Amino acid sequence: MTTTLDPRELSAARRVMWTYLITGFAIFALMILIGFSMRMEQAGWIAYAPQTFYSLMTLHGIGMITAVAVASMGELWYLMRLETVLDERLAYWAWGFIVAGAIAVVISVLAGQFGAAWTFLYPLPFVGTWWPSWATGFYLIGVALVTIGWMMWCTQMLGCVLSRYGGFRGALGWDYVFHRRAFEQSGRTPPPPQAYAALVAAVDGVLTGTIGMIIGVALIVHWISPSVVIDPLWAKNLTYFFGHAFANLTIYMAVAGVYVGMPRYADREYHTSVALAVAWWGTLVFVAIAYFHHLYMDFVQIRALQYIGEAASYLSSIPTALVTVYGSLMLVYRSRMRWSLGSLFMFGGLVGWIVGGFGAVLDATIPINSDLHNTLWVPAHFHTYLLEGVVLFVLGWTFMMLEERSGSISSAAVRWLVGLGFFGGGGLFLLGFYIAGAEGVPRRYAVQPAPGPELSGLASVGVIILLIALVIVLVEAIRLAAIARRRTA
Template identity: 35%
Template sequence: MSTMQLYPADEALTRNERIVFNLYVASVLLVFVLMMLLGLTMRLAQSTWLGVPLDVFYRVMTAHGAGMVGTIGLASSVVMWFFLRKYVKLTLAIFAANYVLFILGAVALLAAVFIGGYAGAWTFLYPLPVHSMNVWSPHAAALFMLGYLLIGVGFLLFYLDAMWAIIRVYGNLGRALGLQWLFGGEIDKSHPKAVVASTMVAITNSIGVLAGAVVLVMCLINIYFPSVGLNALLVKNLTYLFGHMFINASIYMGVIAVYEMLPRYSGRPYPISRPFLWSWASSLVMVLIVYPHHLMMDYAMPFWMLVMGQIISYCAGLPVFTVTVYGALTNVYRSGMRWRMPSSLLMLSMFGWAAGIIPAIIDGTISVNRVMHNTQWVPGHFHFYLLLGVLPMVLALMFHVIGQRTPARASDKLGFPLYVFGGLVFVFAFLAAGHESTPRRFAVHLPQWLPYDQAGAIGAALLITAMLVFAVQILVGLLRSPGHADPARVTG
């Protein structure tokens, strides 16, 4: 019996699933808006349009970085859960536990920052957390790390449940990835792309989260037992393996929305293929070994790792990116697709991912990295593919679920172009400033850098306005949607 027969492609949410889904969506939207406001605060402070004390600026920077990365991960996990549950039997209680642990972790992070005064950035790099020059206490640093640990445990539970559910249906993770078809044989066209992507994410980010858990426990021990010294280079490697994997997994979870939803709106099949399977299999390996490109300025690193990071930087993002964007464009071309909010957001996500990866690859070149890595070029590239790539994937699912089946409303016509325009102004202000060597993580800027800061602040304000429009539409739509709404019937 095929998987499709075992678990019909029915997206209808049960009452309990609807409750958990609504909690995720409402929390994600609330935290996104809050984190965006913190980001705007920083840009206003750097542009001298708002007076912010220096210690407060770095607290805001710490909360914004940690909160935004965690929330984009939580949002993308909703995408993975929503579509994967059609093909395998996931445990709703574990998905709910992931939510509870995330909320507890987020509260710990915010308390550490805004009550305890922790301002050591999301990286918590040793030995900074315990050598704060009395700006914050060791307890504040420990609370921050505990918050991360709680969030990581929640995600690990979710991934383990996903892998166990996949194994129960497909026998093993290799078959779920489609490895049996890499070198020949007739591919089962009904094999879901969502299962392939979810399997890859569950494997790789489980490793990343475990690396994060190890380094967090090491740092927590060091805080309260300073005699237990740590190897700073090892700590940094584990930290960036964790951080790099987490943010990449967010992209790969989000892209499941493209595979599952785009055919609904284009009215065309989007079947699996051998290049698709090869791209995900190769990315599984490369995404785990590319993180040394974050450490090219650490000359104590083994030389072969820096070479590997350089080479894989050019290769890691291309397989999945290429087959996804090419597949999306060919699926839409001359399809006569009716442009609704979900389909518009999905195509925006392809642009954001494609354009955002270019400055990332440029920065991955050692000769460029030596000059550009500690400039605003870096927040420029990751804001590009997060705000205009991953977040639109998540928003597309949210609009899909509330049933965007009616003609576009005035708020749609306002919100979408405002989001795109504000997002482009915001990210290009970062990239242009980075090109002029404006440093990142500086609260005070020189006069010649202020025009970029001011343009970025204007872009951020426009972006937040559009996000508020989206949030209101989605939340009202969730309240109005029937308890067993089934967006599977949507064809655009």
């Protein structure tokens, strides 16, 4: 990768990136085992108390979202460090807060059995609890620490894009879009595609973090002093603003690696276009307001907001489908694409994003949502674009780094095995959720009505195949890293 950084700066930047990536992968590995155990429990292969199921479900949900967030943050931080100066110490502080928060959450769930689901929707953390009050406090404080780390990272990114590209006007590419001739004649160039991901993550991230802290502090106050009453509709709006945007931004951060990686594999150039800039302006707005679709069932919600939620959900798919995915397909079309694990992961991630996105837009359609709401259709679509989208983007980026540094790629046999594991095994796992959702099996049930258990069994077989592929991926990553180390030495 071409860079103006000297070797010392480059290795410091890489250290930050690997710290984040490895942390994300480590949490992911633990959480996937918990996910597997939940699916086996729903299938009746193993048995534990429903309370244990709900506690593990809470840990799996918050753990997975944090895992992909941390990994994507490391990737994007590194990409922006190649653009301009960023203080590593701030990145480590942000990482430290996130890790401290994650530890508090783990203690709250494993020692305290907190189990109000990762969305901690008021008043669930406080009523009908089987866990002690301290566990609620640990969980809320843990999430607040993660949010503080996230805000520190977002603020650093915001400072980075604003100073590097000339304020909001420059970072958005305003003059490039509206005064293109004068802009180009002055010899200026718009920010690169990955900078748009950084801008959107930073702006929406600061907004998300602020809203998250407001509801978080309100819940902590209620925990300390239960006489302070919270309005449930207000709480739900703030909680889902935070949760929806935070989870979504993980994809938009990780896709920055695809913007940089795919052209390298396809041996083509990829620059910012007017369409790309405008698409990211759309994403900036839609990510923030699409969350209203989580409140369709809340009859007290202002009606206009329901329509805004539906419109924003539909509109948010346009930048993704038309610009990022179509643009990447055009890069591959008739190119001398080099297929390796890195490029396969990136390409597969785009497919997963689109497929899961379709499922999500269907669910965000009000008449369809009346049937699919709180069924397993919901985990079906979000597992598709998280597991087969953002996780693949991050793996793609990681393997691109390893392949470049080792000068080596995995054999065709390994690529086939991994592909089969991810798309065969992963597909079977997801299909279990989709069919059960379409059949009306509710989500978040430790003991499911038929045909839930049968489909959970089928899905568990898919998870086993996927886990085998993941072990192969781990072995390959270690092998390539060892070659890279030998080469550097």
